[in-house]
Amino acid sequence: MTSIKTVAQQAQVSIATVSRVLNGTKYVSPDVEKRVLEAISALNYQPNAPARNLRRQQTLSVGVLLPRLNDFFFSDLAYVLEKTLSAAGYNALFCSTENEEEKEAAIVNNLIMHRVDAVILVPSVPVQKSLATVNRLLERSIPVVLVDRGMPGFAVSQVLSNNEQGAYDATAYLLDLGHRYIGVIDSGTGTAKLAAEPGHERMKGIQRAMRERGIALDNSLVIFDQFENIEMGYHGTLRLLTEHPHISAIFALTDAIAVGVLRAASELGWRVPHDLSVSGFDDLILASHVIPRLTTVAQPVQALGEKATELLLRQIHDPETSPETVMLDTRLVIRESTAPPRSP
Amino acid sequence: MTSIKTVAQQAQVSIATVSRVLNGTKYVSPDVEKRVLEAISALNYQPNAPARNLRRQQTLSVGVLLPRLNDFFFSDLAYVLEKTLSAAGYNALFCSTENEEEKEAAIVNNLIMHRVDAVILVPSVPVQKSLATVNRLLERSIPVVLVDRGMPGFAVSQVLSNNEQGAYDATAYLLDLGHRYIGVIDSGTGTAKLAAEPGHERMKGIQRAMRERGIALDNSLVIFDQFENIEMGYHGTLRLLTEHPHISAIFALTDAIAVGVLRAASELGWRVPHDLSVSGFDDLILASHVIPRLTTVAQPVQALGEKATELLLRQIHDPETSPETVMLDTRLVIRESTAPPRSP
DNA sequence: GGCAAACAGGAAAACGTTTACCCCACTGTA
DNA sequence: TACAGTGGGGTAAACGTTTTCCTGTTTGCC
Numbered sequence: 001m002t003s004i005k006t007v008a009q010q011a012q013v014s015i016a017t018v019s020r021v022l023n024g025t026k027y028v029s030p031d032v033e034k035r036v037l038e039a040i041s042a043l044n045y046q047p048n049a050p051a052r053n054l055r056r057q058q059t060l061s062v063g064v065l066l067p068r069l070n071d072f073f074f075s076d077l078a079y080v081l082e083k084t085l086s087a088a089g090y091n092a093l094f095c096s097t098e099n100e101e102e103k104e105a106a107i108v109n110n111l112i113m114h115r116v117d118a119v120i121l122v123p124s125v126p127v128q129k130s131l132a133t134v135n136r137l138l139e140r141s142i143p144v145v146l147v148d149r150g151m152p153g154f155a156v157s158q159v160l161s162n163n164e165q166g167a168y169d170a171t172a173y174l175l176d177l178g179h180r181y182i183g184v185i186d187s188g189t190g191t192a193k194l195a196a197e198p199g200h201e202r203m204k205g206i207q208r209a210m211r212e213r214g215i216a217l218d219n220s221l222v223i224f225d226q227f228e229n230i231e232m233g234y235h236g237t238l239r240l241l242t243e244h245p246h247i248s249a250i251f252a253l254t255d256a257i258a259v260g261v262l263r264a265a266s267e268l269g270w271r272v273p274h275d276l277s278v279s280g281f282d283d284l285i286l287a288s289h290v291i292p293r294l295t296t297v298a299q300p301v302q303a304l305g306e307k308a309t310e311l312l313l314r315q316i317h318d319p320e321t322s323p324e325t326v327m328l329d330t331r332l333v334i335r336e337s338t339a340p341p342r343s344p
Numbered sequence: 345m346t347s348i349k350t351v352a353q354q355a356q357v358s359i360a361t362v363s364r365v366l367n368g369t370k371y372v373s374p375d376v377e378k379r380v381l382e383a384i385s386a387l388n389y390q391p392n393a394p395a396r397n398l399r400r401q402q403t404l405s406v407g408v409l410l411p412r413l414n415d416f417f418f419s420d421l422a423y424v425l426e427k428t429l430s431a432a433g434y435n436a437l438f439c440s441t442e443n444e445e446e447k448e449a450a451i452v453n454n455l456i457m458h459r460v461d462a463v464i465l466v467p468s469v470p471v472q473k474s475l476a477t478v479n480r481l482l483e484r485s486i487p488v489v490l491v492d493r494g495m496p497g498f499a500v501s502q503v504l505s506n507n508e509q510g511a512y513d514a515t516a517y518l519l520d521l522g523h524r525y526i527g528v529i530d531s532g533t534g535t536a537k538l539a540a541e542p543g544h545e546r547m548k549g550i551q552r553a554m555r556e557r558g559i560a561l562d563n564s565l566v567i568f569d570q571f572e573n574i575e576m577g578y579h580g581t582l583r584l585l586t587e588h589p590h591i592s593a594i595f596a597l598t599d600a601i602a603v604g605v606l607r608a609a610s611e612l613g614w615r616v617p618h619d620l621s622v623s624g625f626d627d628l629i630l631a632s633h634v635i636p637r638l639t640t641v642a643q644p645v646q647a648l649g650e651k652a653t654e655l656l657l658r659q660i661h662d663p664e665t666s667p668e669t670v671m672l673d674t675r676l677v678i679r680e681s682t683a684p685p686r687s688p
Numbered sequence: 689g690g691c692a693a694a695c696a697g698g699a700a701a702a703c704g705t706t707t708a709c710c711c712c713a714c715t716g717t718a
Numbered sequence: 719t720a721c722a723g724t725g726g727g728g729t730a731a732a733c734g735t736t737t738t739c740c741t742g743t744t745t746g747c748c
Contacts, residue, residue: 016728054705289604399702399734
C-alpha cells in the first residue's frame with residue numbers, strides 16, 4: 001500500500017514536508033503544498049492510522065461498553081454516542097458486555113491493547129462486578145465515564161438519569177389517580193441492588209411516593225425474573241394478575257417490560273387502562289406507538305450522550321480534572337395507558 | 345506505558361524472546377518462559393496494538409457499516425455480527441451510514457486509514473449510492489461482503505434474504521385467505537428501486553403472487569413516505585384506510601412499519617384482524633409481543649450474520665476466492681394479525 | 689573425542705508516521 | 719558589506735512491535 005514515502009518521492013519533497021501539509025503543522029510554500037496535494041490524490045494516498053497512532057501515542061478512539069447492542073434503550077444510547085463522539089473527532093468502538101463480568105474484563109483488556117483514549121461504560125449490574133474493570137482503566141490513567149448506572153462515592157465521572165425522581169413522579173401520578181395496589185416489574189437481574197443502579201433508584205422513588213402518602217409497599221407485588229425485557233414483563237404480569245387480582249396498576253421499570261405487560265394483560269382479558277393502568281420508563285419511540293400509547297418516564301438519552309462526551313473530552317484534555325457526577329432530569333409523559341382505577 | 349522492552353529487562357531476556365512467548369511463535373525453554381510470564385504479570389503489561397498492527401500489516405478488525413445503529417432490525421444484525429466476528433478473532437467497528445452517500449464515503453475513508461482487514465456493508469439505498477464506496481475498497485483489495493441489500497452482477501460477496509419469496513409467501517397467504525384489496529407500505533425511501541434491494545424484491549414477490557392468481561396490483565394501494573419506520577406505517581395507514589376504505593389487508597414491508605399500522609388502525613377504529621389483516625416482515629422479537637401478535641416473514645438474521653462472517657473469513661484467508669452470493673430462506677410466521685376478510 | 693546438526697535466544701531491520709533538530713539561503717539592518 | 723535573524727525544508731530519531739538472520743551452545747552420531 002502506498003505510503004508517505006511514495007508521496008514524497010512523487011512530489012519531490014521529503015516525507016517531513018508531506019506530513020506537514022497533511023497535518024497543517026508548519027507553513028509550507030504554496031507551490032510545494034500544491035505538488036504534495038497533487039501527489040496525494042494522484043496516488044490515492046490514505047495515511048496509515050496504526051503508524052500514526054503509534055507515533056502520536058493517541059488513537060482518537062474511545063471504547064463504548066454497553067450491555068447489549070440490540071437493546072432498545074442502549075442502542076438508542078449507542079446511536080447518540082456515535083454522533084457526539086464523532087462530532088468531537090473520536091471514533092467509537094462499541095462492545096456488548098452482556099452484563100457479564102468476564103466478558104467486560106476481556107473487552108477492556110482488548111481496548112487497553114488498542115490504546116483507546118478513553119472509555120464510556122455502562123457498568124454491569126450489580127455494579128461491583130465492574131469495579132475491577134474500572135480500576136484497571138484508572139490505574140492506567142485512561143479516562144472513564146460511567147453512564148446510566150453509577151458507582152456512588154467512587155472517584156470516576158458519571159452521568160445518570162434521576163431515576164429516583166422519575167419513578168417517584170410516575171408512582172405519585174398513579175397513586176393520585178387513586179391506585180392503591182400497584183404491581184412493580186423490576187428491570188434488574190434479581191440480584192441485590194445497590195445505590196445508583198437504575199433499578200434500585202426507581203424502587204426508592206416508588207417507596208418514597210408511597211411513604212409520603214402513607215401507603216405501604218406490598219413486597220409481594222414487586223417482581224423480577226430471569227427473563228429478558230419484554231419476556232420479563234409478560235411473565236411477570238401473568239403472575240401478578242393471577243396471584244393478585246386486586247392489582248389496578250403496574251409500573252414497568254422499562255418500556256420494553258411494559259410492552260410485555262400490555263401483551264399479558266390483553267391475553268388475560270384485562271383492558272388497559274380501563275381494568276389496569278400501566279406505566280413504563282424510558283420513553284422509547286416505541287412507547288408512543290404501542291396500543292394504548294404508553295404513559296412513561298422519559299429519559300434524556302440525547303443529553304445523557306452529550307454530557308458523557310463532554311465529561312470525557314474534559315478529562316482527556318485535562319487529566320487533572322476531578323471526576324464529576326451529573327444527574328439529568330427525567331420527565332413524566334402521560335399518555336393513554338393510565339387512568340383512575342375502576343372501583344375506587 | 346510499560347512496553348515490551350521493560351518486560352524484557354525485567355525478565356533478563358531480549359525483546360524477541362518476549363515477543364515469542366507472547367505469540368507462541370517459537371519454542372522457548374520453560375524457565376525463560378516462566379520468567380517472561382512473571383515479568384508480564386508483574387508489570388501488568390499489555391501489548392501495544394497499534395505497534396503490532398503496524399508491523400504485522402493487519403489489524404484483525406473489520407468495519408461494519410449499517411444504516412443506523414438503533415434500527416430494530418440492524419441492531420439485531422449488529423449484535424449477531426459482533427458475536428460471530430469476535431468468535432473468529434476479529435473486532436467489529438460499527439458505524440451508522442444514515443443511508444447517506446457522503447457519510448458512507450467518509451466512514452470508509454476512515455476505515456481505510458485504520459487499515460481494517462475487511463468490511464461488512466449494508467449498502468445505502470438505492471444501491472448505486474454505495475457503488476463508489478465498494479469500488480474504493482475493492483481497488484485497495486480490501487474484502488467486502490454486502491449484507492441485506494445486494495448489487496446483482498457485481499463482483500462482490502453478498503448475503504441476502506430471499507425477500508422475493510418471503511413477500512410472495514405472505515401475499516399468497518393473504519390472497520388465499522380471501523383478501524383482494526391489499527395495501528402495501530413500502531420500506532424504501534421512495535426512490536427508484538433496484539433489483540436486490542429488499543424493497544424492490546418484496547414488491548416483486550407481491551406482484552408474482554397476485555399475478556399467479558390473476559389479480560392486478562392496484563398501484564394506488566402502494567405507499568411510501570419520507571417518514572422513518574414506525575411513523576411511516578402510521579401515516580401510511582391513515583392515508584390508505586381513509587382514501588381506500590375497501591382495503592381489507594395491509595402488508596407492511598417491515599415489522600417496525602407494522603407497529604405503526606396497528607396503531608393507525610386502532611385509532612381509526614379498525615380492529616385487527618377482524619376489520620383489517622396485517623402482515624409484517626422481519627420477525628423481530630417485538631413482532632410476537634405487539635397486540636395482536638404479528639403475522640410476519642421471518643428473516644434469518646442469525647444465519648445472515650454467520651454467513652457474512654464466513655464469506656469474509658474465506659476472502660481474507662484466500663484473496664483469490666471469487667465472490668459469492670448466497671441467498672437465505674425466509675419463513676412465513678402466521679400469528680394473530682391476519683384472518684379472512686369480513687365480507688368476502 | 690570430533691564434527692555436523694539442531695536448538696535456544698539475541699541483534700537489528702522494518703512497518704509508516706511525527707517531530708526535534710539542523711541547515712541553507714534569504715532579508716533587513718547597522 | 720557584514721552579520722544576525724528568519725523562513726522554508728530536510729535528516730534522522732523515535733514510537734513498540736515482529737521477524738529475519740545470526741551466533742553460541744548443546745546434542746547426537748560415528
